[in-house]
Amino acid sequence: MRLTCPLCGPRDRREFYYSGAAVALDRPGAEAPPEAWDDHLHNRDNPAGVTQDLWYHEQGCCSWLKVTRNTVTHEILAVETVGGDSTAGGVA
Amino acid sequence: MPDLIAKPALGLPPLTHAGTTLAEAALPQITAIAPFPGQSAAVGTALGLTFPAPNCVTEAGEARLVWAGRDLAFLLGKAAPEGLPAAVTDQSDGWVALTLSGPQAVQVLARLVPLDLRDMPRGQAARTALNHLPLVLIAEGEGAFTLLTFRSMARTAWHEIGEAMEKLAARAALTP
Amino acid sequence: MRIDGKGRIDRTRPVTFTFDGRAYAGYKGDTLASALIANDVRVVGRSFKYHRPRGILTAGSEEPNALVEIVGPANQTPNTRATVQELFEGLEARSQNRWPSLRFDALEVNDLAAPFLSAGFYYKTFMWPRRFWEGVYEPLIRRAAGLGSLSGRHDAGVYEKAWAHCDLLVIGAGPAGLMAALTAARVGADVILADESSEPGGRLLSDAAEIGDQPAADWVATVLAELASLPNLRLMTRTTVTGAYDDGTFGALERVGLHRRPRPNLPRECFWRIVAKRSVLTAGALERHIAFEDNDRPGVMLASALPAYMNRYGVVPGQRVTLFGNNDGLRGVARSLMAAGVTVAAIIDPREDAPEEPGVTVHKGAQVVRARGRMGLREITVRSGGREFRLETDCLGVSGGWNPTLHLTCHLNGRPRWSDELAAFVPVEGAVPGMLVAGAANGTFSNHGCLAAGAEAARASLAALGRVAGAVDLPQAEDAPYRIAPLWAVPGKGRAWLDFANDVTVKDVGLAAQEGFRSVEHMKRYTTQGMAPDQGKTSNVAALAVLADATGQAIAQTGTTTFRPPYTPVSIAAMGAGGRGEGFAPQRFLTSDQASRDRGAPMIEAGLWYRPGYFPKPGETTWREACDREVRMVRTAVGVTDVSTLGKIDIQGPDAGRFLDFVYTNMFSTLPVGKVRYGLMLREDGHVLDDGTCARLGPDHWLMTTTTAAAGLVMRHLDFVHQAFCAAWQVRFVSVTESWAQFAVAGPLARDLVASALGHAPDLPFMGCVPVTVQGVAGRLFRISFSGEEGYELAVPTRYGEALFRDLTARAETMGGGLYGMEALNVLRIEKGFITHAEIHGRTTAFDIGMEKMISGKKDCIGKAAAARPGLLGAAREQMVGLVPLTDTVLTAGAHLFAQGVELTRDHAAGYVTSVGYSPTLHSHLALGFLQNGRARHGETVRLVDRLRGVDVLCRVSDPVFHDPKGEKLRA
Numbered sequence A: 001m002r003l004t005c006p007l008c009g010p011r012d013r014r015e016f017y018y019s020g021a022a023v024a025l026d027r028p029g030a031e032a033p034p035e036a037w038d039d040h041l042h043n044r045d046n047p048a049g050v051t052q053d054l055w056y057h058e059q060g061c062c063s064w065l066k067v068t069r070n071t072v073t074h075e076i077l078a079v080e081t082v083g084g085d086s087t088a089g090g091v092a
Numbered sequence B: 001m002p003d004l005i006a007k008p009a010l011g012l013p014p015l016t017h018a019g020t021t022l023a024e025a026a027l028p029q030i031t032a033i034a035p036f037p038g039q040s041a042a043v044g045t046a047l048g049l050t051f052p053a054p055n056c057v058t059e060a061g062e063a064r065l066v067w068a069g070r071d072l073a074f075l076l077g078k079a080a081p082e083g084l085p086a087a088v089t090d091q092s093d094g095w096v097a098l099t100l101s102g103p104q105a106v107q108v109l110a111r112l113v114p115l116d117l118r119d120m121p122r123g124q125a126a127r128t129a130l131n132h133l134p135l136v137l138i139a140e141g142e143g144a145f146t147l148l149t150f151r152s153m154a155r156t157a158w159h160e161i162g163e164a165m166e167k168l169a170a171r172a173a174l175t176p
Numbered sequence C: 001m002r003i004d005g006k007g008r009i010d011r012t013r014p015v016t017f018t019f020d021g022r023a024y025a026g027y028k029g030d031t032l033a034s035a036l037i038a039n040d041v042r043v044v045g046r047s048f049k050y051h052r053p054r055g056i057l058t059a060g061s062e063e064p065n066a067l068v069e070i071v072g073p074a075n076q077t078p079n080t081r082a083t084v085q086e087l088f089e090g091l092e093a094r095s096q097n098r099w100p101s102l103r104f105d106a107l108e109v110n111d112l113a114a115p116f117l118s119a120g121f122y123y124k125t126f127m128w129p130r131r132f133w134e135g136v137y138e139p140l141i142r143r144a145a146g147l148g149s150l151s152g153r154h155d156a157g158v159y160e161k162a163w164a165h166c167d168l169l170v171i172g173a174g175p176a177g178l179m180a181a182l183t184a185a186r187v188g189a190d191v192i193l194a195d196e197s198s199e200p201g202g203r204l205l206s207d208a209a210e211i212g213d214q215p216a217a218d219w220v221a222t223v224l225a226e227l228a229s230l231p232n233l234r235l236m237t238r239t240t241v242t243g244a245y246d247d248g249t250f251g252a253l254e255r256v257g258l259h260r261r262p263r264p265n266l267p268r269e270c271f272w273r274i275v276a277k278r279s280v281l282t283a284g285a286l287e288r289h290i291a292f293e294d295n296d297r298p299g300v301m302l303a304s305a306l307p308a309y310m311n312r313y314g315v316v317p318g319q320r321v322t323l324f325g326n327n328d329g330l331r332g333v334a335r336s337l338m339a340a341g342v343t344v345a346a347i348i349d350p351r352e353d354a355p356e357e358p359g360v361t362v363h364k365g366a367q368v369v370r371a372r373g374r375m376g377l378r379e380i381t382v383r384s385g386g387r388e389f390r391l392e393t394d395c396l397g398v399s400g401g402w403n404p405t406l407h408l409t410c411h412l413n414g415r416p417r418w419s420d421e422l423a424a425f426v427p428v429e430g431a432v433p434g435m436l437v438a439g440a441a442n443g444t445f446s447n448h449g450c451l452a453a454g455a456e457a458a459r460a461s462l463a464a465l466g467r468v469a470g471a472v473d474l475p476q477a478e479d480a481p482y483r484i485a486p487l488w489a490v491p492g493k494g495r496a497w498l499d500f501a502n503d504v505t506v507k508d509v510g511l512a513a514q515e516g517f518r519s520v521e522h523m524k525r526y527t528t529q530g531m532a533p534d535q536g537k538t539s540n541v542a543a544l545a546v547l548a549d550a551t552g553q554a555i556a557q558t559g560t561t562t563f564r565p566p567y568t569p570v571s572i573a574a575m576g577a578g579g580r581g582e583g584f585a586p587q588r589f590l591t592s593d594q595a596s597r598d599r600g601a602p603m604i605e606a607g608l609w610y611r612p613g614y615f616p617k618p619g620e621t622t623w624r625e626a627c628d629r630e631v632r633m634v635r636t637a638v639g640v641t642d643v644s645t646l647g648k649i650d651i652q653g654p655d656a657g658r659f660l661d662f663v664y665t666n667m668f669s670t671l672p673v674g675k676v677r678y679g680l681m682l683r684e685d686g687h688v689l690d691d692g693t694c695a696r697l698g699p700d701h702w703l704m705t706t707t708t709a710a711a712g713l714v715m716r717h718l719d720f721v722h723q724a725f726c727a728a729w730q731v732r733f734v735s736v737t738e739s740w741a742q743f744a745v746a747g748p749l750a751r752d753l754v755a756s757a758l759g760h761a762p763d764l765p766f767m768g769c770v771p772v773t774v775q776g777v778a779g780r781l782f783r784i785s786f787s788g789e790e791g792y793e794l795a796v797p798t799r800y801g802e803a804l805f806r807d808l809t810a811r812a813e814t815m816g817g818g819l820y821g822m823e824a825l826n827v828l829r830i831e832k833g834f835i836t837h838a839e840i841h842g843r844t845t846a847f848d849i850g851m852e853k854m855i856s857g858k859k860d861c862i863g864k865a866a867a868a869r870p871g872l873l874g875a876a877r878e879q880m881v882g883l884v885p886l887t888d889t890v891l892t893a894g895a896h897l898f899a900q901g902v903e904l905t906r907d908h909a910a911g912y913v914t915s916v917g918y919s920p921t922l923h924s925h926l927a928l929g930f931l932q933n934g935r936a937r938h939g940e941t942v943r944l945v946d947r948l949r950g951v952d953v954l955c956r957v958s959d960p961v962f963h964d965p966k967g968e969k970l971r972a
């Protein structure tokens, strides 16, 4: 499997650390009810089809990536950096 | 002069197999520069260098700025000035710098690095892995590379590169 | 038998080898199989289950019978296919699965017992009585099962792993593959051409065909010469592409040294991971057998193997050859053999309309019903027009048709399609993204068709990459149609073999169907069809055709089992190349490593780090003596230990304090410059992630420390929190673990030692930090303690680490102190009730370790909401306590805690032990552990039980801080 890191380019999956559903990005507010936290922390879909999960480019640029992929076809549909494009992009 | 003796990570003599040489570079000066949001251009200007795009190295004279990850570059060959709009950290002691050069350098690294390095020109760099070790790889052009990895792992890096060199040399010595 | 004037072997280079201890001669260029045929060795192995004598069946890697052990000075490799193993001087091969010898095998009795050993025998027989399973059945099965043997020693061979990248990977260098590679390489594409054989060319080297107006082998040589002149083409011979994986990644196994005498550093095999933008599968096709009674006799071979052995190696496996098959391909085989002077006795063709062949008797509408000759074929029985007759023959070439080698197209779950016209499964388009299939692998069997399809596949692949390939002139080549009438099994009463390697017969498949295993996947598992090292390459399709017949379904409906990687066996040693000994995992060494080893310290692995366990002194015979002495030394004088392994993260920026407030439970933004604070970090689910100290070095500059174990975890966590929730904040952090060597100095004389090293008194309050100059080197001094004594940590840039360590050691020793290791460090912290990841093991909360008050009410932080959730607080939780045994007993971590008087069952367990040690300070064994409602139970007596290690002792529950509970020593 290969992922195209928006910063580093196409890389083998061995460079990445997998970390579950992208739901982890939607942090409830501090005052959110326990049910919202329960959902956020513990409830996950297990879709046959398109899913979004988080990968960390540990042996690379150390970006957290949101990967949209299809669990049936294994197609990678999109790879985005989690922190948006705040990265210090200069020129070549 | 300090009274404490400075030691290199390895202190080993260069290793040559089949015309390809692995060597430990002198203790490098490395400064990690992490521009605060939106400040990379300003950091570049202050350094007299362009802040590099991912996988790139910019250079001016002796100084080089090597892209080293998200919002991060390593300044080599020059001290960082005060007051940069960036987090500035001396990393000179954190990394061992190895150089690998010669006709088999690309093939040696093909044993350890999951990237295609065959036509990597000077001016390119990559943050990747040397087998299981973290690696900042800098292409020096013409099949030569500078390899930065964690100083504490220097022996493993040397061992793994050395083994790959030995195996390739044994292959090269074969006759049909 | 060797024949003159044929073969591609080098007759000027004779090679000697042994098989089962007997010396034989062959030539450079031979495989072990061809050399054995040259020496008229007919029986090369015994079958798996019935131990029937078996000969060579094929000339390729699909071989089910000729599996041998190759014995080298450092290796013993079982299940090596003699058809793949190339000959080299001194090669030592042994047959397998026989005892005491190949000619006489005691377990051949299984063959006589065959009626009892049918499909499902194991499942039916070894079930009852249940108590027999471990004591009787398992040892029995283990002795009889398995193929080949291992030396029982470490494999000392050298293996290699490597990466390769290309635009186009061409898999197989037969007519289609050569043409594909040529077409793509000529226009400059970056091409890898991988071929399993020692010589590219595929069947062009085996058949005596012509390409253009020259022999096919000459055409191959011309193409190879051109390919060799193109630097953008890499030819990988002896390389089998074994697996297709996601996103253009392929696994391939190269035989680097297996065909040579071992030499230093030369890899035996290299496991390649090839990343290809596009791929073309031109792996050819595999011939299949026909089942009839005793069709496994040595001398019965696949028909295509005969010209392969003759044209590549100059050997023929018999003097009077007969051919049996259901397709036109046999005519070419017959012609080829006769042209070399080999007698072809007859062609037996089940088709009534089979074509004639000049110079050979063709028995049309005929079938071979039986073979005879236990140790080598002597005669066959033919049924034709209702009568049977016998035919003397010592070699029978059989062709049941051809199966496209489509295995790789199934590795990403592609399902092949049945073609009635070819009587074979063919690949479906798009089964592997980016892969095209061409030539025989796609069911195109003529040479002309293969050449054209190869060129076209390359053109299409390049077009997908936005490149245009020029037209390549197609040479003239044979373009005969492929005609076949399916015949899978000749009806008869005797046992007719399908899977030779696993001894599966037509009857077994019928029995499976009769017993309800009607799905092809069930039949496979019930009969073990296709589950041997050859994975049923020559037999699977026939087996499922027999199943289809037995169940009354069409083959298309019956379907096929799934092919999974690897295509051919891959040694674990190759996949794990380099991952042994020093290569197993990176090793991280402290700057003090050599100095510690010089003092005889045994090293303990702490994650990837190597840390000294203890520093033995003369006269000390156990680790405990050294550990006790080191603990007393720290409590009474001064000790020095290397703590550089702790994670250190440099955090800078105007929002750094705010960021720390968000990741730590307690408040950091209020910490004054020059001060250090202990911090607790939670996971978002409310459990403890890590703990450590964090120092404020400047207004916008902080230094966080993590535990050794969680350094990487914390960095990943900080990156996540930062990037996911506050990427716009003015904060940046970077690991400086490797940049600093840091040494703890602890004990009543710690201040004196630091003063001596610095040249002045440190004058630093507890939890203070200050920049210092250590003998000319800029460093940092922290007053923190993990021992409970007055403690300092002195940090210098790593390059000075060894010098400072030796310096501090020498100074400590003049003061009656010295070095202490991990064992003493652990006892010191247990005495003080300090936690490590033994306590914060992922299931404990701040409440459990008594630190819930450290969760600040003034701010949000990661994990705060969940930490307050019901179930993570209260008396039902197991809370951290100290445990002191009432009798002098060694305690064990992992032991369980029970209230006194209850039955020792799981539901009565009230807690567990996490850390243990002997305290020379308190003259007692001590433990830390977790006990239900533990904080309210100080003073109670509980029972500590470890049934694995035979510990059962009463303990007094106490506060976890055994030593200096008020912290007076720390603040002294």
Ligand SMILES: [Zn+2]
Binding pocket: A005, A006, A007, A008, A009, A057, A060, A061, A062, A063
């Ligand atoms: Zn990246």
